[in-house]
Amino acid sequence: DTAVSQTPKYLVTQMGNDKSIKCEQNLGHDTMYWYKQDSKKFLKIMFSYNNKELIINETVPNRFSPKSPDKAHLNLHINSLELGDSAVYFCASSQVRPNEKLFFGSGTQLSVL
Amino acid sequence: TQLLEQSPQFLSIQEGENLTVYCNSSSVFSSLQWYRQEPGEGPVLLVTVVTGGEVKKLKRLTFQFGDARKDSSLHITAAQPGDTGLYLCAGVRGGSNYKLTFGKGTLLTVNP
Numbered sequence: 001d002t003a004v005s006q007t008p009k010y011l012v013t014q015m016g017n018d019k020s021i022k023c024e025q026n027l028g029h030d031t032m033y034w035y036k037q038d039s040k041k042f043l044k045i046m047f048s049y050n051n052k053e054l055i056i057n058e059t060v061p062n063r064f065s066p067k068s069p070d071k072a073h074l075n076l077h078i079n080s081l082e083l084g085d086s087a088v089y090f091c092a093s094s095q096v097r098p099n100e101k102l103f104f105g106s107g108t109q110l111s112v113l
Numbered sequence: 114t115q116l117l118e119q120s121p122q123f124l125s126i127q128e129g130e131n132l133t134v135y136c137n138s139s140s141v142f143s144s145l146q147w148y149r150q151e152p153g154e155g156p157v158l159l160v161t162v163v164t165g166g167e168v169k170k171l172k173r174l175t176f177q178f179g180d181a182r183k184d185s186s187l188h189i190t191a192a193q194p195g196d197t198g199l200y201l202c203a204g205v206r207g208g209s210n211y212k213l214t215f216g217k218g219t220l221l222t223v224n225p
Contacts, residue, residue, distance in 0.1 A: 043156070090156075102146070104156050106154050
């Protein structure tokens with residue numbers, strides 16, 4: 001069974017559309033994250049939730065809205081997509097804190113045309 | 114300003130060679146992690162170092178945490194094509210729990 005699974009794997013859409021990426025972890029972890037990896041492979045944290053509560057919210061446009069219905073799920077909704085949103089988005093989870101092992105999903109490659 | 118500087122950015126070597134990748138910062142970290150990322154996949158944790166001067170070995174990979182906990186290195190002995198990937202260091206600064214900061218990575222290619 002996949003530990004951290006995110007869907008879809010690929011997402012191609014037009015500018016201005018709204019899209020969602022789903023993430024689920026079956027590890028029983030308390031903390032989940034969204035990271036963005038740009039074309040230069042730089043991985044930057046966007047959000048972090050601990051037990052459904054937002055604990056990290058980096059400088060991300062408010063077009064990006066995370067939602068955690070329960071501690072096993074952290075979805076990412078993006079409104080009014082822009083060309084610059086094109087990137088690979090990774091969901092991750094950890095037991096309690098990032099001092100411990102971070103488990104990543106396999107990524108969602110978002111292409112905004 | 115990049116908190117964690119990795120060097121080199123790109124490295125292409127022949128199978129059997131040795132290599133060292135560096136991760137440097139002017140900040141002190143409570144711990145440093147090394148990840149390897151293969152194409153189309155998410156990063157996978159290789160090791161965590163938490164004590165200044167700590168050395169950890171994982172088969173042909175040797176990881177070292179600097180005495181001052183500001184830098185780390187990854188040494189690979191007798192590299193193999195299977196070692197090809199993006200190597201990322203990531204650190205947690207004291208007092209910034211939950212926030213793991215990544216370096217920009219070293220893209221290693223090991224040619225057969």
